[in-house]
Amino acid sequence: MSRVYNFSAGPAVLPEEVLREAAEEMMDYRGCGMSVMEMSHRSKVFDEIIKEAEADLRDLMNIPDNYKVLFLQGGASQQFAAIPMNLMKNRKAGYIITGQWAKKAYQEAKIYGEAVELASSADKTFSYIPDCSDLPITEDMDYVYICENNTIYGTKFKELPDTKGKDLVADVSSCFLSEPVDVSRYAVIYGGVQKNIGPAGVVIAIIREDLITDDVLPGTPTMLKYKTQADNDSLYNTPPCYGIYICGKVFKWLKKMGGLEVMKQKNEEKAKILYDFLDESKMFKGTVASKDRSLMNVPFVTGNDELDAKFVKEAKAAGFENLKGHRSVGGMRASIYNAMPKEGVEKLVAFMKEFEEKNR
Numbered sequence: 001m002s003r004v005y006n007f008s009a010g011p012a013v014l015p016e017e018v019l020r021e022a023a024e025e026m027m028d029y030r031g032c033g034m035s036v037m038e039m040s041h042r043s044k045v046f047d048e049i050i051k052e053a054e055a056d057l058r059d060l061m062n063i064p065d066n067y068k069v070l071f072l073q074g075g076a077s078q079q080f081a082a083i084p085m086n087l088m089k090n091r092k093a094g095y096i097i098t099g100q101w102a103k104k105a106y107q108e109a110k111i112y113g114e115a116v117e118l119a120s121s122a123d124k125t126f127s128y129i130p131d132c133s134d135l136p137i138t139e140d141m142d143y144v145y146i147c148e149n150n151t152i153y154g155t156k157f158k159e160l161p162d163t164k165g166k167d168l169v170a171d172v173s174s175c176f177l178s179e180p181v182d183v184s185r186y187a188v189i190y191g192g193v194q195k196n197i198g199p200a201g202v203v204i205a206i207i208r209e210d211l212i213t214d215d216v217l218p219g220t221p222t223m224l225k226y227k228t229q230a231d232n233d234s235l236y237n238t239p240p241c242y243g244i245y246i247c248g249k250v251f252k253w254l255k256k257m258g259g260l261e262v263m264k265q266k267n268e269e270k271a272k273i274l275y276d277f278l279d280e281s282k283m284f285k286g287t288v289a290s291k292d293r294s295l296m297n298v299p300f301v302t303g304n305d306e307l308d309a310k311f312v313k314e315a316k317a318a319g320f321e322n323l324k325g326h327r328s329v330g331g332m333r334a335s336i337y338n339a340m341p342k343e344g345v346e347k348l349v350a351f352m353k354e355f356e357e358k359n360r
């Protein structure tokens with residue numbers, strides 16, 4: 001068996017310990033004679049899996065009792081519609097446009113009501129987080145929406161925007177469980193798990209209870225109504241059982257690692273290794289404002305497309321996979337999620353140094 005260092009933005013690297021455990025349990029989950037993939041979502045065994053996953057997540061994130069945790073399908077992209085359908089009582093909401101995912105959410109919301117662009121960093125290819133200390137938020141807005149970590153551009157909100165008392169909705173797909181958060185500052189926190197938690201197919205939404213009502217936009221599908229999912233403990237229909245099972249294992253792994261405070265330290269350490277090198281290199285350059293740098297997604301360029309391509313190719317041959325930047329921005333991007341070991345980042349930087357010397 002040989003494993004590469006996988007810098008994919010998503011689906012992404014998972015802890016080896018979790019994969020090994022899942023492999024061991026593949027044919028016979030804890031003596032029940034079948035795989036988790038094969039069992040009823042209404043069985044007692046699966047009930048324990050999903051309940052334990054929720055309890056561990058609540059523990060890790062310190063989720064207050066007045067928040068529901070939902071395990072959903074449809075990807076983060078499905079939530080771009082579900083959020084306005086469930087929350088746009090006045091049919092008006094503010095969006096902060098910090099990249100492609102925020103923009104997609106904003107465009108989707110426009111189908112259902114008035115989505116207002118409160119701020120944007122499109123003027124500089126989303127290479128920074130705009131000042132959000134005094135946004136043009138109006139009294140009739142139902143919520144303010146952000147994409148907290150911009151997977152493609154590599155920026156992160158280091159401070160939450162001043163929402164002037166309005167509910168904050170955040171897509172945290174690519175920074176989920178990378179550091180502690182104060183859940184009570186959000187109305188909805190949600191994300192696809194395939195970036196920093198588990199396999200594609202599961203979305204976790206953490207929603208303040210008072211927002212889960214029958215008062216949704218006309219035409220909202222039953223499945224997209226948060227109340228349907230909440231009333232049925234995410235088991236209204238068949239949930240993505242195997243994905244939830246793997247997420248549960250990752251939660252246990254995170255707890256064993258010491259929790260989110262420890263993960264934050266580790267992530268800061270890993271990111272520093274790469275950013276410090278980018279700051280001193282004469283060939284490789286980071287592409288975003290230093291103050292807004294993401295701990296999870298690190299885009300960089302040489303300034304020469306041919307050299308970029310050569311780097312990606314040689315890195316791949318050396319066992320560093322998926323370093324090509326997003327098709328919309330080019331260059332390179334190293335995603336260094338929770339499950340990427342520090343050693344992977346150190347080795348990548350050593351490889352980059354060597355490449356720089358050879359190609360000067």
Ligand SMILES: *Cc1c(COP(=O)(O)O)cnc(C)c1O
Nearest residue numbers: 075076077101151171173174192
């Ligand atoms: C990947 C990503 C999405 C899209 O996720 P899907 O599950 O493919 O719909 C949305 N938002 C962010 C921040 C992402 O990184």
